[in-house]
Amino acid sequence: MSQFLYLIPGWILLAGVYGIVTSRNLVHAVVCLSVAQSATYVLLLTIGYQRKATAPVFSDIKPTRNVVDPLVQAMTLTDIVVGATVTALLLALTVQVAKRRGTVDPDDLRSLEP
Template sequence: MSVLPYLVACWVFLVGVYGLVTSRDLIHAVGCLAVTQSSTYVLLLAVGYRDGGTAPVFSDVPRNARTVDPVVQALTLTDVVVGATVTALLLALVVQLRKRHGTVDPDELSELKG
């Protein structure tokens, strides 16, 4: 078992979090959030990977063959769909925020401070 996919997932996560922390634009922040969430794709696929495993299609595979975990693949696909939906929703909110307040800089949105 290799530790490389886990290191890649951590690196992508940290790059996304760094972008979120240093972002001066809400559109950039949404993009960085999407990058941060994409690290979960790598992590899920690393968890479900089996060395020498085949695709989880059991119609022509012998019963004792090693296969990749299909549950983790389904969770990854669900994660992709949820991530795309959240990104689209956040971008729509940023567009509405730009229309109402004229800026996407978080520091200039003084009306939203509580």
């Protein structure tokens, strides 16, 4: 029953993919890619969640073993950085596409196949 919650990251992933495929603007497509990636954050954290447990940060409580999985949080942190940098890089490329081709609509970009 509780597995239904895992479907939500799947939904976000598919929404992002749908956005990229149907996009008429490359900036929009890149943002949709970052949405697809945010599915991985949600998936990782839902996998690591544990009922009635708290964050594995012992600054204001005594150390306990009753915590949610710290490892998925570490992975998600790395993932967030990766996602942000990739988004920035792709947007930089998009700006150049706009400059050199005069459009950011994938339908108007001529094929690279000569």
